[in-house]
Amino acid sequence: MARPEWAPDGIDIDHPSAARMYDYLLGGSHNFAVDRKAVERFLAVMPDMAVHAQANRAFLYRAVRYLLDAGIRQFLDIGSGVPTVGNVHEVAQRVDPGARVVYVDIDPVAVTHSRSILAGNSYAAVIQEDLRRPEAILRHPAVRELFDLSQPVGLLMVAMLHAVPEVDDPHGLVKRLTNELAPGSYLAISHGTADGLREMVETIAKQSAENRYPLSLRDRDGVARFFTGFELVDPGLVWLSLWRPDDPDDIPDQPERSGSYAGVGRKS
Amino acid sequence: VNELVREWAAAIHGVCFVPLTAQERRMFVLGLASRLVDAMHTEPFDPAAGYEAGAALVAADYTAPEVLARTITVLQRRLVPQAAQVRRAALIEAVAAGFTRSLRRRTLDDQETIRVADRAARTDAERALRISEARFSYAALHDPLTHLPNQTVLIDRLEQLGTAHDREATRIGLCCIDLDRFEAINDSLGPPVGDRLLVAVADRLRGLAGERGHLVVRRNGDKFAILAERITSTEDATKIADQVLTVLAAPFQIDGYELSITASAGVVERPVSGETPTALVQAADVALHWAKADGRNRSRLFETHRNDRDVARHRLSAEIPAAMRRGEFTLVYQPLVELATNQLVGAEALARWRHPLHGELGADYFVELAEDTGLIVPLGIQLLEQACHQAVRWYGNPPPFVSVNVSTRQLHQPGLAGEILEVLDRIGMPPAQLQLEITESAVVATDNQTLGTLAALASSGIRIVIDDFGTGYSNFAYLYDLPIHGIKLAGKLLRDVGRPTAAGHAVLTALISLGFRLGLTVTAEGVETGVQARVLRGLGCRIGQGWHFGHPVPGHRLTAT
Numbered sequence: 120m121a122r123p124e125w126a127p128d129g130i131d132i133d134h135p136s137a138a139r140m141y142d143y144l145l146g147g148s149h150n151f152a153v154d155r156k157a158v159e160r161f162l163a164v165m166p167d168m169a170v171h172a173q174a175n176r177a178f179l180y181r182a183v184r185y186l187l188d189a190g191i192r193q194f195l196d197i198g199s200g201v202p203t204v205g206n207v208h209e210v211a212q213r214v215d216p217g218a219r220v221v222y223v224d225i226d227p228v229a230v231t232h233s234r235s236i237l238a239g240n241s242y243a244a245v246i247q248e249d250l251r252r253p254e255a256i257l258r259h260p261a262v263r264e265l266f267d268l269s270q271p272v273g274l275l276m277v278a279m280l281h282a283v284p285e286v287d288d289p290h291g292l293v294k295r296l297t298n299e300l301a302p303g304s305y306l307a308i309s310h311g312t313a314d315g316l317r318e319m320v321e322t323i324a325k326q327s328a329e330n331r332y333p334l335s336l337r338d339r340d341g342v343a344r345f346f347t348g349f350e351l352v353d354p355g356l357v358w359l360s361l362w363r364p365d366d367p368d369d370i371p372d373q374p375e376r377s378g379s380y381a382g383v384g385r386k387s
Numbered sequence: 388v389n390e391l392v393r394e395w396a397a398a399i400h401g402v403c404f405v406p407l408t409a410q411e412r413r414m415f416v417l418g419l420a421s422r423l424v425d426a427m428h429t430e431p432f433d434p435a436a437g438y439e440a441g442a443a444l445v446a447a448d449y450t451a452p453e454v455l456a457r458t459i460t461v462l463q464r465r466l467v468p469q470a471a472q473v474r475r476a477a478l479i480e481a482v483a484a485g486f487t488r489s490l491r492r493r494t495l496d497d498q499e500t501i502r503v504a505d506r507a508a509r510t511d512a513e514r515a516l517r518i519s520e521a522r523f524s525y526a527a528l529h530d531p532l533t534h535l536p537n538q539t540v541l542i543d544r545l546e547q548l549g550t551a552h553d554r555e556a557t558r559i560g561l562c563c564i565d566l567d568r569f570e571a572i573n574d575s576l577g578p579p580v581g582d583r584l585l586v587a588v589a590d591r592l593r594g595l596a597g598e599r600g601h602l603v604v605r606r607n608g609d610k611f612a613i614l615a616e617r618i619t620s621t622e623d624a625t626k627i628a629d630q631v632l633t634v635l636a637a638p639f640q641i642d643g644y645e646l647s648i649t650a651s652a653g654v655v656e657r658p659v660s661g662e663t664p665t666a667l668v669q670a671a672d673v674a675l676h677w678a679k680a681d682g683r684n685r686s687r688l689f690e691t692h693r694n695d696r697d698v699a700r701h702r703l704s705a706e707i708p709a710a711m712r713r714g715e716f717t718l719v720y721q722p723l724v725e726l727a728t729n730q731l732v733g734a735e736a737l738a739r740w741r742h743p744l745h746g747e748l749g750a751d752y753f754v755e756l757a758e759d760t761g762l763i764v765p766l767g768i769q770l771l772e773q774a775c776h777q778a779v780r781w782y783g784n785p786p787p788f789v790s791v792n793v794s795t796r797q798l799h800q801p802g803l804a805g806e807i808l809e810v811l812d813r814i815g816m817p818p819a820q821l822q823l824e825i826t827e828s829a830v831v832a833t834d835n836q837t838l839g840t841l842a843a844l845a846s847s848g849i850r851i852v853i854d855d856f857g858t859g860y861s862n863f864a865y866l867y868d869l870p871i872h873g874i875k876l877a878g879k880l881l882r883d884v885g886r887p888t889a890a891g892h893a894v895l896t897a898l899i900s901l902g903f904r905l906g907l908t909v910t911a912e913g914v915e916t917g918v919q920a921r922v923l924r925g926l927g928c929r930i931g932q933g934w935h936f937g938h939p940v941p942g943h944r945l946t947a948t
C-alpha cells in the first residue's frame with residue numbers, strides 16, 4: 120500500500136543534519152556525534168571551513184543590519200538551521216522590537232529547538248518546510264499572520280542554495296518565491312563556489328555527495344542569476360568577506376579562499 | 388589599561404563569530420579589563436573578578452578555546468603592575484577556571500537543549516505517523532458512509548476464530564442481510580436519500596447487535612452482516628435474523644420521507660473449525676439467496692441438503708443446451724378421452740429428458756430450470772415440432788388432436804404465433820389438430836402483445852385451453868375476455884368426487900357448470916377411477932385424462948383403453 124499523503128516525511132534524525140553540522144562548525148554544542156563526525160571529514164580537506172562558516176554568519180549579520188537600515192522590518196530566513204549566536208530576530212528586534220521574523224528549515228530537530236527558543240516571542244516564528252515548496256512557505260499560516268506581503272520583505276538564503284541541486288531547479292524556486300514579494304523587497308544570498316579554488320572544492324563536493332548532503336557549487340554567473348529581477352546593491356556580488364566589511368582588518372589576505380559569493384539585491 | 392583593552396579586543400576578534408561591532412567589542416573588553424586592573428590594586432586581594440571575566444566571555448558568546456588562549460597571553464603581557472606576579476598569576480588562573488566552567492556548563496546545557504528538541508521532534512514524528520497509520524488502517528477497515536467495519540474485518544475475525552485453540556467448541560452464527568428493493572429507493576428518491584437510509588439501517592443494526600456484543604459489518608451496497616460468536620444453538624442464530632427483520636420493519640424517517648423497507652437474511656450456524664471464512668460467508672449468501680427467491684422479507688437458514696439440491700439443479704440446468712443438441716428431449720402422450728363416448732379424441736404431449744446418467748426425467752425436473760434460463764423458448768418450439776410430427780401420423784376421423792404445453796415465458800416471446808403456424812405449415816398439419824395448454828398465471832399477466840399472440844393463434848384455428856384451472860388465481864374475468872376454448876381442471880379438484888356433501892364437490896360442480904355455460908370445453912385431469920369418470924360425465928365434463936384412461940406412452944403406441 121502506498122504511504123498516505125498525510126504521513127509526515129523528513130523524519131530522519133539518525134543521520135547528520137546540515138543544520139546541526141553548521142552549528143558545530145560555528146563552535147556550537149547543539150549537535151550530535153553523527154553531525155560532528157560528518158563535519159570532521161570536511162575539515163580534513165578544508166581546515167578553515169569553520170572560519171568560512173563564521174564568515175557566512177558574519178555576512179548574515181551585516182546583511183540584516185543593512186536591510187534594517189533600508190527600512191526592512193519583515194525577514195524570511197530560509198535554511199535558518201539551529202538557532203545560534205546572532206539570530207536574525209535578536210539582531211532585528213534589538214533595532215525594532217516590532218520586527219517580524221519567520222525562520223524556515225527542513226530539519227525537524229532544528230525547527231523544534233527553534234520553536235523553544237522563540238517561545239513567547241509573538242513576532243517571530245519557525246516553520247518546517249521545504250524550499251522546494253515555495254507556495255507552501257508563502258501561504259503558511261505563520262507567514263500570513265506575521266507578514267504583510269504587500270510590504271517589502273527581506274528574503275535571506277545564507278549558505279543555503281548550494282544545497283539545492285539543479286534537478287530541483289533552484290533558480291525557478293527562487294523566482295517563484297520572489298515573484299510574490301512586494302517591490303522594494305531584498306534578497307540576500309551567500310553561495311558556495313568552486314571559482315578560485317577548484318581543486319579543493321571539488322574534493323569537498325565529491326565527499327559531500329557520499330555524505331547525503333551533495334553540494335551544488337555554482338560559478339559567479341550561476342549565483343548572479345538568482346538575482347534576476349533584483350538590482351544588486353553595492354558592492355555587488357563579491358567574495359563573502361568583501362561584502363561591506365565592518366572593519367578593513369576583517370578582510371583576510373585571500374578573500375577567495377572562503378569559496379563563497381555574497382550579495383544583496385533590491386527588487387525593483 | 389588602554390593598551391590592554393586594545394590588544395585584548397583584537398585578540399578575541401576573528402576566532403569566533405560574535406555579533407558585536409568593533410566599538411561594542413571594545414566597550415565589552417573595557418568592562419572586563421577595568422575590573423581585573425582594579426583587582427590587582429585592591430586590598431585584600433580577591434581573584435573573583437578573574438573568574439567573572441572568564442564567565443563573561445563565554446556568556447558573550449566568545450566560546451572558542453582560542454579566546455581563552457589569547458586572553459591568557461594578553462593578560463600575561465599587559466596586566467600591570469608587572470611586579471605583582473603572584474596576583475597576576477592568580478587572576479589568570481581564575482579567568483581560566485571561570486571560562487572553562489562556564490563553557491562546560493554552556494556545552495552541557497546546549498547538549499541537553501538539542502537532545503530535548505530531538506526527543507520532541509521524534510515524539511511529534513511518531514505521533515504523526517501513528518495518527519496517520521491509525522487513520523489509514525481505520526480507512527482500510529471501515530466503511531466511510533456508515534462507519535461500520537467492512538467485510539475485511541469480518542473475514543479477519545472468522546479467521547481468528549478458526550485458528551483459536553477452542554475452535555472445536557466454538558459455534559458461530561453468521562447472518563447476511565440484504566435490503567429488499569433498495570435500488571428502487573435510490574432510483575426514485577436519489578442516492579443521497581439512499582445513503583442516509585443506509586446510515587439509519589446501520590444505526591439500527593448497531594443498536595441491535597452492539598448490546599449483544601455481535602460484530603456488525605457493511606459488506607457493500609445494501610449488504611450487511613452480523614457475526615454472533617459462541618452461540619449455543621441454531622435458534623440463537625435464527626433469532627438474530629428475525630430480530631434484524633423486526634428492527635428494520637419500522638418505518639424510517641429520512642429527509643421528510645417515511646420509508647418502509649423490508650430485508651432478507653441468510654443465516655449459517657455451525658462450528659468455526661474446518662471451514663474457511665469465505666466458505667462461511669458463501670453459505671450465508673446462499674441462504675440469503677433462498678430468502679430472496681422464496682419471496683423476500685424473510686430469513687432462511689442454510690441447509691446442506693437444500694444446497695446440494697440447488698447445486699444439482701444448477702448442474703442439470705447447465706446441461707440442457709447440449710441435451711437439446713443431442714436430441715435427449717422427447718415426448719410421451721397421455722390419452723384424452725371423451726367421457727360421453729369413451730372415445731380417444733386427443734393426447735397431451737408430456738416432455739421427458741432421456742438423461743444419459745439419470746435415466747428418464749419428468750418435466751418437473753427440468754421445465755422450471757429451462758424456464759429460469761430462458762432455454763424453454765427454443766426447447767418449447769423443438770418439442771412442439773416433435774409433437775406435430777407425431778400427430779400427423781395418427782389415424783382417425785378426425786385423427787386425435789395433440790395438446791402441447793406452452794410456458795409463460797414462451798407465451799410472452801414475440802413472434803410465437805408466427806413460429807407455430809410456420810411449423811404447422813411445414814409439417815402440413817391442420818391447425819385444428821393442435822391444442823395449446825397455457826397456465827392461469829400466464830394469462831393473468833397478459834399484455835397487449837400476449838393478447839395479440841393468443842388472438843392470432845385462436846383465429847388460425849388452434850385451440851387454447853387453460854391448464855390447472857382452479858388452483859391458481861382463478862380470475863374468472865379472462866374466461867370471456869380471452870380467445871380460449873376450454874379449461875382443464877386440476878387433478879386435486881377431484882379429491883371429493885363421490886362425496887356430494889363435501890365442499891370440494893361443490894367447487895367442482897360449480898366450475899364444470901361455469902365452463903359449460905361459457906361454452907368452454909371442460910377437461911378433467913387426474914381421473915383415476917371409473918367412479919370419478921362417471922360422476923364427471925354426470926356433471927357435464929366433456930373430456931377426461933388420467934390413469935383410468937391411460938398412462939403416457941410413446942406416440943406410436945397411443946390408443947384408448
